[in-house]
Amino acid sequence: MSTQPIRNLRSRRSGGHSLYFAVSGLTVLAIFGLWWIASYFEWVNPLFLPSPTEVWSAFMDIVQNGYKGSTLIGHIEASMRRILIAMVLVFVTAVPLGIICGRSRIVRAIFDPIIEFYRPLPPLAYYSLLVLWFGIEDMSKIILLFLSGFAPMFIAVVYSVRRIPPDRxxxxxxxxxxGFRLYAFVVFPSCxxxxxxxFRTAVGVTYATLVAAEMVAAISGIGWMSLDASKYLRSDIIYAVxxxxxxxxxxxxxxxxxxxRRLSPWIEH
Structure with a gap:
C-alpha cells in the first residue's frame, strides 16, 4: 500500500501549522508594537498604560526580589496548588456523577436543578457564603474553584454519555x-x-476564577498579586502579572x- 497520501496529508498539516504559528507570531508582535507606540507618544495616561520597558522592569524586580515577602515562584506555586487540588476534585466527582446522570434520567433530574441554578451565578455572588462556612483559609478558595469547574465538566460528560449510540x-x-465492566470498558472510553x-473548558473557567478566589484574606498567589498591586496603582506590576x-x-x-491529541489523534483540536 502506498504511503504517499499519508505523507501528503502530514505535509499539508505541517504547512498549515507553520502558517498558523507565523500569523500568531506576527499578531503578537503587532500588539506589542502598538503598545510601545501608544505608550511612547502617551496616547493614554502612563498610569493606565505603562510602557513595555516599565512592565519589563517590574517583572525583573519581582523575579529578583519577589513580591510582599514571597518569591514569584512561590506565588505561582500557591495558585497552581489551589487549582490542581480543585481540578482533581472536579475530575473524581464530575466524571462518575456525569456518567451516571447520562445513563439515568432519574438521577439527572435530581442534580440538574442544583447545577443549572448555581452555574450562571458569578463566583463572587456566593464566595462570601463559602468564607462564612469554611473560613478564610485555602479551603474556601479551593471550593470556589471546584464549583466553577464542576458545572462545565459535568455538563460535558452528561452530553457525551447521552450521545453514545445505543447499538454500541x-x-x-x-x-x-x-455493571462496572460496561461503564469502565465501553461508556468511559466512548466519551x-x-x-x-x-476538562479543558473546566480548567479555563477555573483559572479565570482565580483572582476572585484569592481576593479574601490571601497573602499569596498570582491573582492576589494583581489585586494587591491595584490598591497602590502599580499598573506596571498589574500588567506584568x-x-x-x-x-x-x-x-x-x-x-x-x-x-x-495523543489520546484521540483523529480529532482536530
Missing amino acids: INGARSLGAK LPDLLTG IIIMGIIAILIDSGIRLFI
Whole structure:
C-alpha cells in the first residue's frame, strides 16, 4: 500500500501549522508594537498604560526580589496548588456523577436543578457564603474553584454519555458486558474525547476564577498579586502579572491539547 497520501496529508498539516504559528507570531508582535507606540507618544495616561520597558522592569524586580515577602515562584506555586487540588476534585466527582446522570434520567433530574441554578451565578455572588462556612483559609478558595469547574465538566460528560449510540451499548451487553465492566470498558472510553475537551473548558473557567478566589484574606498567589498591586496603582506590576497569568494559561492549555491529541489523534483540536 502506498504511503504517499499519508505523507501528503502530514505535509499539508505541517504547512498549515507553520502558517498558523507565523500569523500568531506576527499578531503578537503587532500588539506589542502598538503598545510601545501608544505608550511612547502617551496616547493614554502612563498610569493606565505603562510602557513595555516599565512592565519589563517590574517583572525583573519581582523575579529578583519577589513580591510582599514571597518569591514569584512561590506565588505561582500557591495558585497552581489551589487549582490542581480543585481540578482533581472536579475530575473524581464530575466524571462518575456525569456518567451516571447520562445513563439515568432519574438521577439527572435530581442534580440538574442544583447545577443549572448555581452555574450562571458569578463566583463572587456566593464566595462570601463559602468564607462564612469554611473560613478564610485555602479551603474556601479551593471550593470556589471546584464549583466553577464542576458545572462545565459535568455538563460535558452528561452530553457525551447521552450521545453514545445505543447499538454500541446493546452490542457490548450481548457480549456479556454489564455493571462496572460496561461503564469502565465501553461508556468511559466512548466519551473520553469529549470528556477531555470538557476538562479543558473546566480548567479555563477555573483559572479565570482565580483572582476572585484569592481576593479574601490571601497573602499569596498570582491573582492576589494583581489585586494587591491595584490598591497602590502599580499598573506596571498589574500588567506584568497579567502577562504571567496569560503565559501560564497558554502553557496549561497547550499541555491539555497535546494530551487530547495523543489520546484521540483523529480529532482536530
